[in-house]
Amino acid sequence: MKFTIKRDLLITAVQDVMKAISARPVIPILSGMKIEASIHGITLTGSDSDISIESFIPSEENGNVNVENIEPGIIVLQARYFPDIVRKLPQDTVDFIVEENYQVKISSGKSEFTLVGQNAEEYPHLPRLEAETSFEMPIPLFKNMIKQTVFAVSTMETRPILTGVNIKLENNELTFTATDSHRLAMRKTAIEAAEVEFHNVVVPGKSLNELNKILDDTEETVEINVTNNQILFRTKHLSFLSRLLDGNYPETSRLIPEERKTRIAVNTKELLNTIDRASLLAREERNNVVKLTTQGSSIVEITSNSPEVGNVHEEIVVETIEGEELKISFSSKYMMDALKSMEYDEVIIDFTGAMRPFVIIPKEDDSILQLILPVRTY
Amino acid sequence: MKFTIKRDLLITAVQDVMKAISARPVIPILSGMKIEASIHGITLTGSDSDISIESFIPSEENGNVNVENIEPGIIVLQARYFPDIVRKLPQDTVDFIVEENYQVKISSGKSEFTLVGQNAEEYPHLPRLEAETSFEMPIPLFKNMIKQTVFAVSTMETRPILTGVNIKLENNELTFTATDSHRLAMRKTAIEAAEVEFHNVVVPGKSLNELNKILDDTEETVEINVTNNQILFRTKHLSFLSRLLDGNYPETSRLIPEERKTRIAVNTKELLNTIDRASLLAREERNNVVKLTTQGSSIVEITSNSPEVGNVHEEIVVETIEGEELKISFSSKYMMDALKSMEYDEVIIDFTGAMRPFVIIPKEDDSILQLILPVRTY
Structure with a gap:
């Protein structure tokens, strides 16, 4: 040789x-x-x-x-x-x-x-996948869908199925969903995949993170092949085979609230930077909690308090506030992860009260959805 | 306030x-x-x-x-x-x-x-240094002198005095010396310092590393003030005060061999890259030993051998080889540190046999000297 x-x-x-x-x-x-x-x-x-x-x-x-x-x-x-x-x-x-x-x-x-x-x-023989179920999609879109969801997988092994991203293809719509039970990230896109359908494919988050690193943006498409217990991602020069997680992925659609009591429309980056600053003093505590309070119809106040160290306070002029007044506390880390995934300048946040999950979506696109559970602070 | x-x-x-x-x-x-x-x-x-x-x-x-x-x-x-x-x-x-x-x-x-x-x-009162002994020098030169010596200080606390760099000013010549007893780095420069003289000032290597990071190349000069137990470095905007190490720095000049049996003149970067490659297989073993063998009057062979993994072999055409034939083994790390400090394209290496320390100096400048003890391999 x-x-x-x-x-x-x-x-x-x-x-x-x-x-x-x-x-x-x-x-x-x-x-x-x-x-x-x-x-x-x-x-x-x-x-x-x-x-x-x-x-x-x-x-x-x-x-x-x-x-x-x-x-x-x-x-x-x-x-x-x-x-x-x-x-x-x-x-x-x-x-x-x-x-x-x-x-x-x-x-x-x-x-x-x-x-x-x-x-x-x-050297062991690697399984050769017979493409039972396969479809193609553009690599940049595929990488975006990974980035917008994989951060929300669970890192705890208590519910192993939550350490993966659920990939679903139904009615020519591809959906990536990840949740660690405190937050949920979801991204959809239309796929022309003829008669292919599956709904309980759960790929380990670690596999998708590695795949995201090595997939080359300059190549055009990735072909995705699914079997019962494995998934194969194939490009012109690369084959990436991952095992799937065993078990049933939980039904997540009912977690998403259907009503809303308060809606805020805000500049994504401005809110992100404000939350980032507010989290500085709270960074040691496990939840990194910040508080959001609406004031009138255009001001949102972000505060955080760390008794030994001090406190931080900042106001943002937002585009609109509709509905009830609101005081709510949440993890600054979850909020920053969600806002970073948005890709758009303006986002809408829909709340249904201080103790209910709230939803963040881009103002001009409903294919990305981030859901966060608030934190009780009293 | x-x-x-x-x-x-x-x-x-x-x-x-x-x-x-x-x-x-x-x-x-x-x-x-x-x-x-x-x-x-x-x-x-x-x-x-x-x-x-x-x-x-x-x-x-x-x-x-x-x-x-x-x-x-x-x-x-x-x-x-x-x-x-x-x-x-x-x-x-x-x-x-x-x-x-x-x-x-x-x-x-x-x-x-x-x-x-x-x-x-x-807050404790910091000592105010009365400048008993002070001189000035250009910041880029001072930073170079740190970089060319500080890597050779000892990291072991067994002889604390060797964890510092000895700074000596005698006859208007400033000398930085560092040694961990396996190698020695020395750099000299002329200073116009009127009647200032000192010879047993030993500054902790850690202090010099921090100072090197924060000194700003765009400022012109640093003023150096020495007392019995402290040293103060002062620029326009910065004062940096370090304690000195207690004890007597060993007399190092007699370590430097006066005779030589083999002299090699070689391109610095070529030798550095070759040693770097040869060290790849040996990286786990404590001394990272490589072997250098002269062949005739213009070829140097660098080899390394790691029984479980494999071996590596490379020849370099050098400018000249004078004197006795030579086979010698040494730490690749020490050799790479020394070569990186050289600042010149061509270096001279003077050997006095396989068991004696050898000396590396730039071909066109004797103000930098690096000395390395070989390793017994039989």
């Missing part, structure tokens, strides 16, 4: 695949990276118990030669040192040769590394 | 002074920052047991007004929240007012913080 490859392409592929490789894997060989050379190109594979990532570097692409001198073969290499080696090699191309006893020689210019490899037959 | 100040100046001054404030100080009030307003300007002070930093913001400077509406006074403020508050305030100016019971009101635009302050009479 041997090949000569462009170093910059190898660097990117190795970094992507490393995201699936654990320093302390369940099976020792999974601390390695599988490298396969065929005449079509080089495939790198990494895996832990939750996710598997495969990156493919084609021999030729758009008339450019990426990989040359290929003798097909397959080997597993200790992943720990590989990224730094590839990154620090002196020249633009890297020669990769497997010699006797799985010795791997990696050289570039006058620099030559000899690494101890392993027989790839010991 | 009150004043109105430009926020950007306050941000910088607060950040500088924070470097002296410990989260767990010996005396509780030292977790605070002292703020003093006079008609001339605002002085911020922070201190722990080792260093004290004072930053002065003049009311007027170069015809610009920095501080207005000054009513003189003095207060101590919890330092913990202060930097974030100042950084996140919404407007370009900040109003600072001390009210009853040491309540401090900090406001900007419609944002208003009220913080619990403390009586400044409880």
Whole structure:
């Protein structure tokens, strides 16, 4: 087995695949990276118990030669040192040769590394997904949907199903939902997916965070394939396979209040910055609570009080306040997470009293919804 | 007490002074920052047991007004929240007012913080240095001298005197020396200091690292004042006071070999990158040892071997090799630290055998000297 490859392409592929490789894997060989050379190109594979990532570097692409001198073969290499080696090699191309006893020689210019490899037959076979249910969507939209929901997953293992994002596709509408039972984030979009439907797919938040990091905005679409217990995300050069969480995702639609008693329309960034400042003194306490009070028809007061340290007070002129007067306390962190996900300059916040969940949506778009439970402060 | 100040100046001054404030100080009030307003300007002070930093913001400077509406006074403020508050305030100016019971009101635009302050009479008096021995030097040169030596101080408390940098001024020559007994870094420069002389001044490495971070390259000179047990660094806006280490700094000049058996002249960056690559596989082992072998009159081979993982091998074409053939092993970390301090494209390395310390100096400048003890590998 041997090949000569462009170093910059190898660097990117190795970094992507490393995201699936654990320093302390369940099976020792999974601390390695599988490298396969065929005449079509080089495939790198990494895996832990939750996710598997495969990156493919084609021999030729758009008339450019990426990989040359290929003798097909397959080997597993200790992943720990590989990224730094590839990154620090002196020249633009890297020669990769497997010699006797799985010795791997990696050289570039006058620099030559000899690494101890392993027989790839010991590497577990990754499941090949037969696309039962598949659809495509633009990568930038997909990444946005992850960012707008994944922060709200639970980090507690008491209800494992809540550590994932529920992905639902019904009536050509794709919905991402996440909740940790104190707040809920939801994002919808229309998908042309013919006859595909599913509703209880729950992807671990950790998988989506890793996927979000490695998905390349310059590629156009991602193909999503769902089976009973796994989900495969595929782009031109990348396959990302994640297990799904077992269990039934709770029915969340009834959490969203149907009535409202107070509505505030406000500039997103101004409210975000004010809450950020108000949270400064409260940052040690677990809930980071701030209080919002309406004053008349255009002023909202944000306050926070930390007996030992001091207090903070700020007024914002908002666009409108409709309905009942309101005093409500909530976690500044949840509010900031929600406002950061909005993508629009103006938001609407609908309250149904100081003790009921409230809802934040962009003024000009109802495809993003954030819900937050208030905090009792008396 | 009150004043109105430009926020950007306050941000910088607060950040500088924070470097002296410990989260767990010996005396509780030292977790605070002292703020003093006079008609001339605002002085911020922070201190722990080792260093004290004072930053002065003049009311007027170069015809610009920095501080207005000054009513003189003095207060101590919890330092913990202060930097974030100042950084996140919404407007370009900040109003600072001390009210009853040491309540401090900090406001900007419609944002208003009220913080619990403390009586400044409880803040310890910092020693005022009478300049027994003082000289001036350009800030960029001073910062370079710190960077070229401070990395070599000992991090072990077994010989506390070695955790500092020895600063010596004799015959109008200023010398910085640091050693952890495995390596030594030395930098000299000429100073016009009239009749000033001292030789056993040892400044904690930690103090110099902090000072290096806050010294502003755009200011011209630093004035250095030395007494028996303290050293004061003063610029136009900043006073930085550090305690000195007790004890006698060892005589280091006899460590530097006078003869040589092998001399190598080599490109600094090429050697640095080669050593960096060779150290990749050895990074876990305590000494990170690499081996250097001369081959003929122009090739140096750098190798490293890590039985479980593999080995690395690289040749460099060097400018010259003079004298005896050589095989020598040393810490890659020490070698990289030394080479990074060189500032010149070409260095000379003088060896006196595989078991003796070797010396690295720039080819065109003998004011920087780095010495490293080799490692026995058999």
